[in-house]
Amino acid sequence: xxxxxxxxxxxxxxxxxxxxxxxxxxxxxxxxxxxxxxxxxxxxxxxxxxxxxxxxxxxxxxxxxxxxxxxxxxxxxxxxxxxxxxxxxxxxxxxxxxxxxxxxxxxxxxxxxxx
Amino acid sequence: xxxxxxxxxxxxxxxxxxxxxxxxxxxxxxxxxxxxxxxxxxxxxxxxxxxxxxxxxxxxxxxxxxxxxxxxxxxxxxxxxxxxxxxxxxxxxxxxxxxxxxxxxxxxxxxxxxx
Numbered sequence: 001x002x003x004x005x006x007x008x009x010x011x012x013x014x015x016x017x018x019x020x021x022x023x024x025x026x027x028x029x030x031x032x033x034x035x036x037x038x039x040x041x042x043x044x045x046x047x048x049x050x051x052x053x054x055x056x057x058x059x060x061x062x063x064x065x066x067x068x069x070x071x072x073x074x075x076x077x078x079x080x081x082x083x084x085x086x087x088x089x090x091x092x093x094x095x096x097x098x099x100x101x102x103x104x105x106x107x108x109x110x111x112x113x114x115x
Numbered sequence: 116x117x118x119x120x121x122x123x124x125x126x127x128x129x130x131x132x133x134x135x136x137x138x139x140x141x142x143x144x145x146x147x148x149x150x151x152x153x154x155x156x157x158x159x160x161x162x163x164x165x166x167x168x169x170x171x172x173x174x175x176x177x178x179x180x181x182x183x184x185x186x187x188x189x190x191x192x193x194x195x196x197x198x199x200x201x202x203x204x205x206x207x208x209x210x211x212x213x214x215x216x217x218x219x220x221x222x223x224x225x226x227x228x229x230x
């Protein structure tokens with residue numbers, strides 16, 4: 001039961017470098033999400049993709065781009081990393097059935113440090 | 116936009132005692148409420164949710180939560196705490212009358228159960 005798989009698990013970047021976080025789900029879910037988790041702030045939505053071919057901004061999209069490559073995969077790109085982007089990043093997915101009542105399932109997280 | 120407040124950063128209980136982790140919410144339409152648990156260095160795991168129906172919702176690992184519309188609360192409870200329940204707990208809310216994927220999380224409450 002892989003569920004939601006994200007890579008890499010740990011990454012250290014220098015300010016200004018770029019990188020892409022990869023995410024894949026094997027639950028045939030339509031919707032996928034990227035969140036960041038910071039101490040004392042809970043999880044904040046960066047971007048989401050309601051279905052294949054669509055992406056939308058969440059609460060904190062600045063400095064990030066996303067690509068919904070196909071139904072399974074949703075990547076998050078940092079074009080020019082900044083220390084403020086040091087965080088733990090979570091990919092997640094859900095069905096669209098049941099509307100807003102559907103449950104979101106999370107990956108194990110990616111720890112990103114920007115120095 | 117909807118929001119969630121978890122008024123306690125930390126909750127400490129003795130093993131075998133009942134536990135309560137508090138959550139209050141604010142939403143324009145109907146609240147869809149969720150509880151998640153996060154163990155160290157792991158992703159969030161779904162515990163339970165309230166969409167409609169019985170105000171008392173039962174979930175995984177013996178946890179339950181009670182929806183109280185008048186107090187806009189959705190407190191997480193367990194009759195007898197275990198040391199293994201020690202983790203970070205997140206409450207989350209969606210607006211059931213808005214057709215989007217916007218789920219807002221609280222800042223989290225760290226539960227410590229002492230032997």
